[in-house]
Amino acid sequence: MLNVALPKGRLGEKVYDLFEKAGFECPSIRENNRKLIFENPEKAVRYFWVKPSDVAIYVERGAADIGVAGKDILLEYEPDVYELLDLNLGRCRMAVAARADFRDDPRRTLKVATKFSNIAQQYYASRGRDIDIIHLNGSIEIAPILGLSDVIVDIVETGTTLKENDLEVVETIVPISARLIANKSGFKFKGAAIEEIVRSIAAQTEGNV
Amino acid sequence: MNTPTGLRGEEMTVAALRTLYGRYGYTPYKMSKFEEYDLYVRNKDFLISDSIITFTDTNGKLMALKPDVTLSIVKNTGDITDGVRKVYYDEHVYRVAKSSHTFREIRQMGLECLGEPDAYCRAEVLRLAAESLRCIAPETVLDVSHLGIITGLLDRFGVAADSRGAMLKCIGEKNRHELAQLCAAAGVTEDDTAVLCELAGLYGAPSEVLPKLRVLLGDTELAAVVEELEAVLSAVAITENAAAVRLDLSVVGDIRYYNGFVFKGFVSGIPGAVLTGGQYDRLLHKMGKASGAIGFAIYLDLLEELTVPDEPYDADDVLLYEAALPAEVSRAVAALQQDGRRVLALKALPEKLRCRRVWRLTESGVEPVENDA
Numbered sequence: 001m002l003n004v005a006l007p008k009g010r011l012g013e014k015v016y017d018l019f020e021k022a023g024f025e026c027p028s029i030r031e032n033n034r035k036l037i038f039e040n041p042e043k044a045v046r047y048f049w050v051k052p053s054d055v056a057i058y059v060e061r062g063a064a065d066i067g068v069a070g071k072d073i074l075l076e077y078e079p080d081v082y083e084l085l086d087l088n089l090g091r092c093r094m095a096v097a098a099r100a101d102f103r104d105d106p107r108r109t110l111k112v113a114t115k116f117s118n119i120a121q122q123y124y125a126s127r128g129r130d131i132d133i134i135h136l137n138g139s140i141e142i143a144p145i146l147g148l149s150d151v152i153v154d155i156v157e158t159g160t161t162l163k164e165n166d167l168e169v170v171e172t173i174v175p176i177s178a179r180l181i182a183n184k185s186g187f188k189f190k191g192a193a194i195e196e197i198v199r200s201i202a203a204q205t206e207g208n209v
Numbered sequence: 210m211n212t213p214t215g216l217r218g219e220e221m222t223v224a225a226l227r228t229l230y231g232r233y234g235y236t237p238y239k240m241s242k243f244e245e246y247d248l249y250v251r252n253k254d255f256l257i258s259d260s261i262i263t264f265t266d267t268n269g270k271l272m273a274l275k276p277d278v279t280l281s282i283v284k285n286t287g288d289i290t291d292g293v294r295k296v297y298y299d300e301h302v303y304r305v306a307k308s309s310h311t312f313r314e315i316r317q318m319g320l321e322c323l324g325e326p327d328a329y330c331r332a333e334v335l336r337l338a339a340e341s342l343r344c345i346a347p348e349t350v351l352d353v354s355h356l357g358i359i360t361g362l363l364d365r366f367g368v369a370a371d372s373r374g375a376m377l378k379c380i381g382e383k384n385r386h387e388l389a390q391l392c393a394a395a396g397v398t399e400d401d402t403a404v405l406c407e408l409a410g411l412y413g414a415p416s417e418v419l420p421k422l423r424v425l426l427g428d429t430e431l432a433a434v435v436e437e438l439e440a441v442l443s444a445v446a447i448t449e450n451a452a453a454v455r456l457d458l459s460v461v462g463d464i465r466y467y468n469g470f471v472f473k474g475f476v477s478g479i480p481g482a483v484l485t486g487g488q489y490d491r492l493l494h495k496m497g498k499a500s501g502a503i504g505f506a507i508y509l510d511l512l513e514e515l516t517v518p519d520e521p522y523d524a525d526d527v528l529l530y531e532a533a534l535p536a537e538v539s540r541a542v543a544a545l546q547q548d549g550r551r552v553l554a555l556k557a558l559p560e561k562l563r564c565r566r567v568w569r570l571t572e573s574g575v576e577p578v579e580n581d582a
Binding site for chain 2: 060061062080081082083084085086183184185186188189191
């Protein structure tokens, strides 16, 4: 049985379509109910919906053999997994944003508000910039407006939320998209099914670049 | 085989591994729990985690609880230049767990072949790794690679030293899409990038992968490395009682310490590698020794994840006693223990205890009690 962790939400539904076209369908997943686990014994596959930020944990710990996680989560938590494919879905970028009148003063410690402490820390460490991390769990955009931080490090899709809160992108740290990841041990023992999925999905997503 | 009741899977595995290593002439190596902190500071990158429990000894020296065994063995065995020394160990190490961010005591077993290991010694260590995995579980895989191939290619493609770390990380993740981006940024040609990406994805039995590897590498200086791989792996495959050996070029190690063979062992049902090993001549050279070494470690704490069949009963018999004299209870327990039954003597029956039978010791002797547990 191949266990697949899918991120709940629109991205997860798109990803399931890819798996279905790869020949690993599970019709019960289309039923409108609140179930989280779906199984198709004929195809030896089991899908489960999990919070997008938890997919990497399910895969790293072996509860799922494969899954789809955003590159932001992989960079933040650094799970010990294989990253087999860039699905080129859910594309956005990790960026530094600040108020339009922001000027970086290198004599002062830079206050950075973010949900992605590890990414922010590594990014500024690579530039030798001393920072103070303010870890927030949501509404990051208001931190610079209220003077809580100088800048924020967050995911930017269209930039509309930033604009509406009078912020703008200062620097792009890294482009983000959804990645197909696999548990290292699962890959050894269920390799044939995983490679079949990778081949099919790679062919389906080639044009997404 | 009759096994004593309560012997855990981990203990049985350790006993089997000791016997296995002894059969190949490896001798046990016992070391102190503590090591001077300085040893780990100088070789920080060799360690899995750089957090170390330290304390000041009575003589004022800063000491550490061992986070690693190999460094101590290398430090204490001197420079062996007249043959090899084969040792195995069974030790506790202290490291920070990634999940809880707190220190954990981890039981680690492993072996080292130090001095001047030749091709046979390398094959023997790989074979012992493959056989060790089979002592743990029936369904296991040993992934093997040779760092000479990757480093040889990076040299040939003229990749600068500061770009190599990120590339090796991508190779280790089989992350070909980002490897291609890094190659482009480092000025590697498209053809050479394709070779590296293909290499990162190569995986399978040596008989399938070696021919592909030959085609990929062409008739270059790296052909000798492939010959070495083939010669050693053919010596590993001569026993059936071993893990399935796979060639996986994505197995990488820190190239500042490791060179040559690197390998990882996996057990079905355990999410990460339970065995890691390799040839670490560079560590010895860094520590001022001319000799070389190859070895591996098994993380016994991970074996907890294997599903062990649940014992249906906490005890076979429970004997309830109230006002009886100790000698009377002892006699009744001894009588019930016949045939090797596990007998738990208690004053009252706990709520969730699972047992086959309950007895009560009364003035007239031992009487059965109706057991609803």
